[in-house]
Amino acid sequence: xxxxxxxxxxxxxxxxxxxxxxxxxxxxxxxxxxxxxxxxxxxxxxxxxxxxxxxxxxxxxxxxxxxxxxxxxxxxxxxxxxxxxxxxxxxxxxxxxxxxxxxxxxxxxxxxxxxxxxxxxxxxxxxxxxxxxxxxxxxxxxxxxxxxxxxxxxxxxxxxxxxxxxxxxxxxxxxxxxxxxxxxxxxxxxxxxxxxxxxxxxxxxxxxxxxxxxxxxxxxxxxxxxxxxxxxxxxxxxxxxxxxxxxxxxxxxxxxxxxxxxxxxxxxxxxxxxxxxxxxxxxxxxxxxxxxxxxxxxxxxxxxxxxxxxxxxxxxxxxxxxxxxxxxxxxxxxxxxxxxxxxxxxxxxxxxxxxxxxxxxxxxxxxxxxxxxxxxxxxxxxxxxxxxxxxxxxxxxxxxxxxxxxxxxxxxxxxxxxxxxxxxxxxxxxxxxxxxxxxxxxxxxxxxxxxxxxxxxxxxxxxxxxxxxxxxxxxxxxxxxxxxxxxxxxxxxxxxxxxxxxxxxxxxxxxxxxxxxxxxxxxxxxxxxxxxxxxxxxxxxxxxxxxxxxxxxxxxxxxxxxxxxxxxxxxxxxxxxxxxxxxxxxxxxxxxxxxxxxxxxxxxxxxxxxxxxxxxxxxxxxxxxxxxxxxxxxxxxxxxxx
Ligand code: MIC
Ligand code: SF4
Numbered sequence: 001x002x003x004x005x006x007x008x009x010x011x012x013x014x015x016x017x018x019x020x021x022x023x024x025x026x027x028x029x030x031x032x033x034x035x036x037x038x039x040x041x042x043x044x045x046x047x048x049x050x051x052x053x054x055x056x057x058x059x060x061x062x063x064x065x066x067x068x069x070x071x072x073x074x075x076x077x078x079x080x081x082x083x084x085x086x087x088x089x090x091x092x093x094x095x096x097x098x099x100x101x102x103x104x105x106x107x108x109x110x111x112x113x114x115x116x117x118x119x120x121x122x123x124x125x126x127x128x129x130x131x132x133x134x135x136x137x138x139x140x141x142x143x144x145x146x147x148x149x150x151x152x153x154x155x156x157x158x159x160x161x162x163x164x165x166x167x168x169x170x171x172x173x174x175x176x177x178x179x180x181x182x183x184x185x186x187x188x189x190x191x192x193x194x195x196x197x198x199x200x201x202x203x204x205x206x207x208x209x210x211x212x213x214x215x216x217x218x219x220x221x222x223x224x225x226x227x228x229x230x231x232x233x234x235x236x237x238x239x240x241x242x243x244x245x246x247x248x249x250x251x252x253x254x255x256x257x258x259x260x261x262x263x264x265x266x267x268x269x270x271x272x273x274x275x276x277x278x279x280x281x282x283x284x285x286x287x288x289x290x291x292x293x294x295x296x297x298x299x300x301x302x303x304x305x306x307x308x309x310x311x312x313x314x315x316x317x318x319x320x321x322x323x324x325x326x327x328x329x330x331x332x333x334x335x336x337x338x339x340x341x342x343x344x345x346x347x348x349x350x351x352x353x354x355x356x357x358x359x360x361x362x363x364x365x366x367x368x369x370x371x372x373x374x375x376x377x378x379x380x381x382x383x384x385x386x387x388x389x390x391x392x393x394x395x396x397x398x399x400x401x402x403x404x405x406x407x408x409x410x411x412x413x414x415x416x417x418x419x420x421x422x423x424x425x426x427x428x429x430x431x432x433x434x435x436x437x438x439x440x441x442x443x444x445x446x447x448x449x450x451x452x453x454x455x456x457x458x459x460x461x462x463x464x465x466x467x468x469x470x471x472x473x474x475x476x477x478x479x480x481x482x483x484x485x486x487x488x489x490x491x492x493x494x495x496x497x498x499x500x501x502x503x504x505x506x507x508x509x510x511x512x513x514x515x516x517x518x519x520x521x522x523x524x525x526x527x528x529x530x531x532x533x534x535x536x537x538x539x540x541x542x543x544x545x546x547x548x549x550x551x552x553x554x555x556x557x558x559x560x561x562x563x564x565x566x567x568x569x570x571x572x573x574x575x576x577x578x579x580x581x582x583x584x585x586x587x588x589x590x591x592x593x594x595x596x597x598x599x600x601x602x603x604x605x606x607x608x609x610x611x612x613x614x615x616x617x618x619x620x621x622x623x624x625x626x627x628x629x630x631x632x633x634x635x636x637x638x639x640x641x642x
Pocket of ligand 2: 065356357360361
């Protein structure tokens with residue numbers, strides 16, 4: 001039987017386990033990346049493991065999220081990460097060099113290699129045929145130390161593209177179309193391979209937009225073949241020798257095949273507050289727009305920016321719109337400047353922001369109260385923009401630029417002729433914002449520079465055989481990690497200060513939760529389907545751990561968050577009968593019985609001591625996961641099993 005692209009890469013990197021969907025497999029990891037909002041914690045964990053030098057082929061520490069220095073916190077964390085990178089053998093991408101996924105694609109990604117990153121959009125690398133996963137910081141720390149990365153062997157989906165995108169329709173619309181088809185949980189447990197004749201019409205940045213947003217499907221990752229188009233991209237980056245061809249076997253078998261005819265797609269948008277709430281732009285032309293933000297790891301390539309510049313050229317944005325443009329990298333920004341396109345953007349009335357995540361993670365540029373914000377980003381969860389009652393729509397750069405001009409949601413086809421853009425044959429290469437690590441000999445004596453914002457890791461302890469805890473919070477379906485542990489300019493600087501962060505836990509759902517959990521001592525949370533979707537932030541597990549959460553019972557979990565819970569020593573349990581959810585109420589006194597043998601059998605008895613009823617929850621854990629839970633988390637487990 002033939003193999004899919006992902007199966008080929010997995011086979012080459014398989015350390016243990018069987019390549020059978022549903023079984024746990026261990027993969028050798030070639031490259032890692034971190035960003036600063038998850039990086040500080042990941043490096044503290046790496047230090048705790050106690051390995052003096054990274055053991056990967058390449059590890060890069062990016063600074064791109066916490067670039068607002070409104071106090072010493074972010075600056076101190078950046079200094080810490082820079083000192084760690086120098087000492088432990090990582091490259092350090094300075095603030096201003098760009099968004100991790102964009103820069104990694106440009107400068108470091110290699111087809112056929114494995115990459116994990118402490119950021120859920122790491123699958124962007126699939127745009128050049130990398131097998132790239134988002135992971136919790138602790139998993140990245142272990143991989144940096146040479147340890148394997150464990151995942152459940154995914155199913156294989158294929159999306160067959162035919163035809164060619166029509167003018168004004170772009171890769172973003174392909175991402176939104178697949179979200180319309182599959183929903184935010186439709187990719188759970190699967191790797192999505194993109195193929196068919198239609199991919200020959202898509203450049204690497206367009207492919208990367210699509211693999212980037214595969215994260216919003218809940219997919220384990222997404223991948224394109226590595227072909228002549230990949231080769232041309234790598235050559236333009238001066239990295240032609242990184243190219244290898246990669247495709248699936250003609251007789252590869254897929255669990256599901258989805259066909260999309262590119263020539264039938266129209267400009268689409270994801271309406272508030274979920275990336276799968278899809279409508280056609282033409283249906284919403286009556287909606288007045290207050291803000292437009294162009295950028296993020298989804299749509300900040302040179303290609304996207306040149307397109308935006310061409311649409312804005314010679315025009316002014318509407319008086320009622322505030323437009324921000326954040327190019328994805330220093331390379332993109334300086335090429336925009338060199339060819340004059342930046343002037344066209346500036347002349348239109350746009351506010352040009354630095355090459356960073358910026359508004360995407362609520363680092364400034366929050367919309368006005370009740371405002372409508374059109375963003376070329378990948379997530380529009382409630383409150384993520386920093387303005388709770390804002391309506392955020394996810395759109396293509398074409399819709400964004402057109403709507404910024406008119407002041408209303410605009411189907412960009414109304415603007416008439418699609419302006420052509422010319423992509424250069426070679427990109428401008430300047431890696432001076434990437435600082436090399438110290439030589440091994442010299443590294444030993446180098447200091448690690450810690451600021452006062454770095455607080456100790458929350459205490460873990462081995463698991464008890466009987467857990468009595470109060471159900472301190474009951475939440476609904478599709479709870480995101482932005483609900484559990486919000487981000488934004490006010491909170492992000494405290495990612496290395498768990499006690500302070502804990503005050504904001506579940507703030508979007510219920511501001512009184514942290515106080516209630518602390519008062520209860522030991523807690524259990526009850527969730528609906530797809531609990532923990534979205535960001536890879538392990539803080540959404542570490543903060544509940546700090547607040548005394550011992551288990552989360554849900555109808556189903558998102559992959560990275562379930563792994564983060566286990567890594568933090570919190571038991572993720574799935575209700576055997578989803579209807580039991582309705583019978584459990586906030587405040588109930590729960591008891592998890594005979595936990596040790598339940599971990600073995602995969603069936604846990606949950607007693608409700610308030611109502612006297614009893615339920616079964618499932619948790620099928622591998623031997624390794626049981627070991628982690630029993631030890632009280634991945635860190636104590638790694639220390640004893642090293
Ligand atoms: C995001 O887009 O939500 C983030 C911020 O990049 C996160 C990581 C984080 O919370 O630091 C992600 O996607 O994993
Ligand atoms: Fe940054 Fe936004 Fe991309 Fe997350 S989704 S890495 S915050 S640009």
